[in-house]
Amino acid sequence: MGRISMIILDTNIISERMTPNPDPRITHWAESIAGAEMALTAITVHEIRYGILRLGETRKSTDLAARWAVFRSxxxxxxxxxxxxxAAEMTARIAVDCELRGISIPSxxxxxxxxxxxxxxxxxxxxxxxxxxxxGLELINPYL
Known part of the structure; x- marks a missing residue:
């Protein structure tokens, strides 16, 4: 498949980084990979924004929106x-492969x-x- 040259951050990693006191393991991991090519997906942007917007006009949503704006900047x-x-082609292949093996995977x-x-x-x-x-998907668990 080729050499892995980028790390994509899943929504749970970004959410943890946005908390007032992130888990020290995440902070240490982020420092240990400084300089690596990092990215996130439009799907994660949707999940983060959805989570903030569904809180309505609250202090928590305002705080999270500000933290997201800093992270996004x-x-x-x-x-x-x-x-x-x-990505759509790869996703279709993933969905069919999982379905044929009886594995449920959220879209x-x-x-x-x-x-x-x-x-x-x-x-x-x-x-x-x-x-x-x-x-073929290489996983990194920064908590380990």
């Missing part, structure tokens, strides 16, 4: 990877994995169980 537009035709997880495979990127996630059945 650190990324260039090219670091948010789209769900394009190649948003399949889409994130499809984007990772399309970009030959590894996925940093705490939820390895959600992705472990996907052939």
């Amino acid at each position: 650190l990324l260039s537009a090219s670091q948010v990877l789209p769900f394009d035709e190649v 948003h997880d399949a889409q994130i994995a499809g984007i990772c495979l399309a970009h030959r990127a590894s996925l940093a996630t705490r939820n390895e169980k959600d992705f472990e059945a996907i052939a």
Whole structure:
């Protein structure tokens, strides 16, 4: 499949980094990979924004929106990877493969994995169980 040259951050990793007191393991991991090519997916942007917006006009939503704005300002537009035709093809293959093996995978997880495979990127996630059945997807668990 080729050399992994990029790390895509799953939603749970970004959510943890946005908390007032992130888990020290995540902070240490982020420092240990400084300089690595990092990205996130448009699916993660949706999940983060959805989570903030569904809180309504609350202090918590205002705080999270501010933290998201700071995090997002650190990324260039090219670091948010789209769900394009190649990713859609990879996602379809993932969904069919899992279905044939009797494995249930939420569509948003399949889409994130499809984007990772399309970009030959590894996925940093705490939820390895959600992705472990996907052939060819390299997982990184920063909590270990």
